[in-house]
Amino acid sequence: xxxxxxxxxxxxxxxxxxxxxxxxxxxxxxxxxxxxxxxxxxxxxxxxxxxxxxxxxxxxxxxxxxxxxxxxxxxxxxxxxxxxxxxxxxxxxxxxxxxxxxxxxxxxxxxxxxxxxxxxxxxxxxxxxxxxxxxxxxxxxxxxxxxxxxxxxxxxxxxxxxxxxxxxxxxxxxxxxxxxxxxxxxxxxxxxxxxxxxxxxxxxxxxxxxxxxxxxxxxxxxxxxxxxxxxxxxxxxxxxxxxxxxxxxxxxxxxxxxxxxxxxxxxxxxxxxxxxxxxxxxxxxxxxxxxxxxxxxxxxxxxxxxxxxxxxxxxxxxxxxxxxxxxxxxxxxxxxxxxxxxxxxxxxxxxxxxxxxxxxxxxxxxxxxxxxxxxxxxxxxxxxxxxxxxxxxxxxxxxxxxxxxxxxxxxxxxxxxxxxxxxxxxxxxxxxxxxxxxxxxxxxxxxxxxxxxxxxxxxxx
Numbered sequence: 001x002x003x004x005x006x007x008x009x010x011x012x013x014x015x016x017x018x019x020x021x022x023x024x025x026x027x028x029x030x031x032x033x034x035x036x037x038x039x040x041x042x043x044x045x046x047x048x049x050x051x052x053x054x055x056x057x058x059x060x061x062x063x064x065x066x067x068x069x070x071x072x073x074x075x076x077x078x079x080x081x082x083x084x085x086x087x088x089x090x091x092x093x094x095x096x097x098x099x100x101x102x103x104x105x106x107x108x109x110x111x112x113x114x115x116x117x118x119x120x121x122x123x124x125x126x127x128x129x130x131x132x133x134x135x136x137x138x139x140x141x142x143x144x145x146x147x148x149x150x151x152x153x154x155x156x157x158x159x160x161x162x163x164x165x166x167x168x169x170x171x172x173x174x175x176x177x178x179x180x181x182x183x184x185x186x187x188x189x190x191x192x193x194x195x196x197x198x199x200x201x202x203x204x205x206x207x208x209x210x211x212x213x214x215x216x217x218x219x220x221x222x223x224x225x226x227x228x229x230x231x232x233x234x235x236x237x238x239x240x241x242x243x244x245x246x247x248x249x250x251x252x253x254x255x256x257x258x259x260x261x262x263x264x265x266x267x268x269x270x271x272x273x274x275x276x277x278x279x280x281x282x283x284x285x286x287x288x289x290x291x292x293x294x295x296x297x298x299x300x301x302x303x304x305x306x307x308x309x310x311x312x313x314x315x316x317x318x319x320x321x322x323x324x325x326x327x328x329x330x331x332x333x334x335x336x337x338x339x340x341x342x343x344x345x346x347x348x349x350x351x352x353x354x355x356x357x358x359x360x361x362x363x364x365x366x367x368x369x370x371x372x373x374x375x376x377x378x379x380x381x382x383x384x385x386x387x388x389x390x391x392x393x394x395x396x397x398x399x400x401x402x403x404x405x406x407x408x409x410x411x412x413x414x415x416x417x418x419x420x421x422x423x424x425x426x427x428x429x430x431x432x433x434x435x436x437x438x439x440x441x442x443x444x445x446x447x448x449x450x451x452x453x454x455x456x457x458x459x460x461x
Contacts, residue, residue: 056079282299
């Protein structure tokens with residue numbers, strides 16, 4: 001049995017891991033589940049975790065715990081793909097002021113300063129690979145990185161002359177006309193803060209894992225509400241969608257070796273030494289063999305959206321920089337995502353070739369202006385790790401959301417129950433994987449964020 005076969009069969013997201021460490025689990029931070037799940041146990045209607053992999057319990061916050069905006073959350077561990085749940089989640093209240101970080105260790109919400117100046121809320125999902133350490137560090141760290149980045153630009157965010165542009169209170173004193181001429185808006189500052197926070201968090205994870213002699217990485221999907229807008233920042237293959245009565249709107253795009261082919265190929269073109277002579281950057285419709293030498297085959301390079309022909313040379317027989325299609329696509333035969341946090345120590349199996357130069361920690365940020373929407377009670381944002389989207393489409397999730405919420409208007413816990421229902425729908429018919437129905441064997445974490453009453457008045461400062 002080859003290592004490549006093992007990777008394809010059992011590890012759709014991350015690299016082939018090292019052998020499991022002996023218990024107890026060692027990590028830069030202790031293994032844990034999200035803080036808001038403390039004392040929660042399994043969700044109502046599910047049994048405690050049994051030994052059988054087909055009976056995987058769904059966990060959710062205790063009904064006495066209220067998440068920001070009354071959001072719902074649920075999670076389920078993989079079917080013994082790994083020993084630990086590699087997903088992590090965080091949520092809380094953002095309170096931004098020019099002050100030092102002052103979160104209380106035991107607080108359920110992430111209150112980030114003692115006095116209010118500008119407030120918002122934060123929800124985040126981290127999908128780990130190569131172990132849970134990177135996802136745990138991200139859940140512990142990214143919100144504080146974001147607070148620091150927002151604190152640095154908070155004066156520009158609350159400038160009121162004019163309302164959306166910053167020329168009334170210029171943040172570029174060396175050139176008072178710069179902000180107005182460039183058309184820089186408040187949301188551009190928040191986008192920059194999110195991008196810098198991801199980068200800062202990635203550096204922290206790299207230092208911590210190196211100090212601990214560990215490897216690992218994670219994708220990151222974050223939603224932040226500030227001043228009537230919802231910012232969705234994504235680095236990886238988790239997904240967020242807006243579900244309304246007559247609309248399904250993607251709020252993120254997945255970043256995989258396939259979707260970022262040209263960026264990755266161009267990097268290999270500029271720095272061919274990154275491939276160490278072991279890989280070819282060119283893409284072919286199939287893996288080439290020795291019999292193809294001298295034959296005319298289709299190919300494309302970094303500058304091409306279309307395809308062309310070339311005669312196969314010996315160098316073309318090397319392993320492709322990006323190999324496979326769909327969920328089986330791998331970067332350097334190792335990793336199924338092209339953006340995320342961590343993976344600083346990750347190398348191609350049995351080589352010294354690093355993957356980190358090809359990986360970006362910078363997220364793509366989508367801005368949803370809630371003040372411009374005529375929000376209805378059933379309007380929600382669904383955020384989930386890829387285990388959900390592997391078996392459910394945006395439209396299928398939207399149909400389930402609409403059907404469920406229309407019949408539960410009086411239930412104060414309906415968003416939590418909806419998150420549970422979405423996970424149960426990935427476990428086969430009636431939750432039984434032996435019966436007909438699509439089944440996800442991956443870790444799954446889901447936030448359901450209602451926008452209606454909670455979104456109104458979210459722009460306090």
